[in-house]
Amino acid sequence: MAEVEKPVPNADEVLVKVLGISVNPADWHSMRGKPLFSRATLGLLRPKHRILGVDVAGQVESVGSSVVRFKPGDEIYANLLDHGYGGFAEYVSVPVDVSSLKPSNLSFEEAAAVPMAAVTALQGLHYHGTIRPEQKVLINGASGGVGMFAVQIAKSYGPEVTGVTSTGNIDLVSSLGADHVVDYTRTDFVADRQRYDLILDTIGNRSAHDLKRALAEGGKAAVVGFTSVPKFMGVSLRGGKHIAMVSAHAATKDLELLSELIQTGNVRPQIDRRYPFDEIPAAIAYLEHGHARGKVVVGVA
Template sequence: MKAFVLRSYGSPDQLELTEIDKPVPGPGEVLVRVRATSVQPYDWHFMRGEPYTARLLPGGPGLRRPPFSVLGADIAGEVEAVGAGVTEFTPGDEVYGMPKQGGFAEYACAPVSQLAPKPGNLSFEEAAAVPLAAGTALLALRDHGRIQPGQQVLVNGASGGVGTFAVQLAKAYGAEVTGVCSTHNVDLVRSIGADEVVDYTKEDFTRTGRRYDLLVDIAGSRPLRACRRVLARKGTFVCVGGPAGRWLQPAGHVFATLAAGAFASQRVVVAEVVKCDTRRNLLTLTEFIEKGEVNPVIDRRFPFEEIPAAVRYQEEGHAPGKVVIAV
C-alpha cells in the first residue's frame, strides 16, 4: 500500500511517499481502507519531535527518532477486515476514529475501542475532521469543565480545529458562548453559534469586565493570572494547549498554568488529549452531529499526494477549522 513514511525528525519534506506492507489486524483490531484523514498540530509535533523536552516524557516523541513511522491521528473509511474477537464491525461498514498506525496511508489498523460508525450525514472528509479535535473539545467541556446549561463559557482560540468544535458543543450543552479569535475569523465564529465574539487584535478578553463560569483556553495567549480576572469566583479554567515552540512550548505554558493553578481560588485543570475512551466519545459526538448541532468546519482539502503541503500549511497556524485529506 502507499503511505507517507517518516524515518527521522524534520520538516514536511521528511515525509516520503513509498510502498509498505498493508497492516494485518490483530485480535480486537479492525483494518480500515482509509478514505480520508486530517492534519493537526498533533501530527507535526511528532514530525519535528518538538518541543525537544517532550522527547523525555512518556507518550511523547521518541528521544532520537519518531515513535511511529506513519502519522495521521484521524481516519474515516470502510472496514476491510476484522481481527479475532471483533463483533462490532463487519467488512464494508463505514467508520471513523483514531488508528493504531497512522492515517497518512491507504490502510490503517485501529482497535475497536478507537472506532465508531461514521455519522450518516457526513462525508468521509467531513468525518475525518472530527475525532481528535472534537474529542479534545468534548473532554475539555464535559469532563474537565463540567459544563452546565445556562453557564457563561469563553473559548480562547475559537476559530481553530478544537475551537470550532468547542463553540458548537458548548452551545449544544446549553451554554452562552463567547469566542475569541482574530478579525479575519469573527464572522466564522459567529456563524457557528457564538453569542459574542471578541477580536483579540482590538480587545483584550481578560479586561472586558465580564465573568465566565468556564474558560476553555486553546490558544494559550494569556497567562492564568490574567485569565482569572474574568473567571467567576467558583469558575473553572481548562488549559487545552498553548503557543508552539522548539524547546519548551506548549509544555512550558501547561506546566506554568498548573503551577499557578495550585494557588488559585478557582478550579484549574489541564485537558486530557490522549486517546482515552475514544469509542464512547465518538458515539456522543455522532449524536450531536446527526442532530445537526455540531458540524465540522473545513478550511482546505488536499489530495493524498499533497500531504506534505497540507502539513506545511497547517503548521503555519492560521487555518480556521480543519485541514483534511482525501485518500
C-alpha cells in the first residue's frame, strides 16, 4: 500500500472515485511476466504499469473539458486494459470511450465484475459473426469468469449451448442456462461424437487439431485470453472450419449492450469471492490458482 498523487483527468477522461474492482488474469500475468511472449506488451523486465487493475466501477467526481456524456455523480463502470491499468486505487482517470453507465440493478462490486470478462466473452462469441438460434455452441471453461458470461450471452441468442466444466461445477453451469454440461474429468468433448458450429475456448488448453475435430463442417472456434503458446493466429482448415485467437478490447458500445442484457435479466455476474481493498494480493493469489468459480471482486470503502 502506498500514497500516490490523485489523478487529474485529461480532456476526454473522467475522474472516478473507485467503489468496486475486479481481479483478472491480466493482473497476475503482468506481475509474473508469463507466458514469456506477453512481456512484449506487459513489460520486458518488470511490470509496465505501476498500479494494476483494469476493471473498475465507481462514481464520477469530475470530468475533462471535452466530456459531455457524463457528469459528476454518475455511476459508471469501465475497463482500463488498453489505457494504462490503474484500477487498484481510490481514484483513477478513465477514458470515456471505454466507459458506460453502470447497470442500476448491480452493486458497484458486481458491476466491476463485468467489463473485462463479459466483453471478452461477447467479442469471442461474435468474432465470427452473429450467433444464430439453429447453431450448436460449446463453451470450454464454462465455470470461469469469462465462461460464465459466455454461457449466458450465448443462450440469450437462442442456440443450443454446451458448457465444459469440472464435476463440482455441473449444477452451477446448468443454472446459467446451458442445455448440456460436459464433465471434462469424465468425458473429452473432442472424443465425443457431438460436433459444434461455434466453440469458445476460454482456457486455451486444446490444440488446433483438437478444436478442428470438435467442429462441424463450416464451424468456427475462438480462443480467448492467454495461452501457453500463441498457436491460434487465424487458421483456416478444410471443410470451411476456422480457428482464431481473439484479444478483447473494451468499447462503450459493448458495455452498453451488456448493460441491456443485465437490465433485462439475461446476464448476471457470478461472484466467487469478495475481498477488502487491503487484501488485493490475496485476491490475485486466489485467482492465480485457477479454480475460481466466477469472478473475484474487491470492495473499496
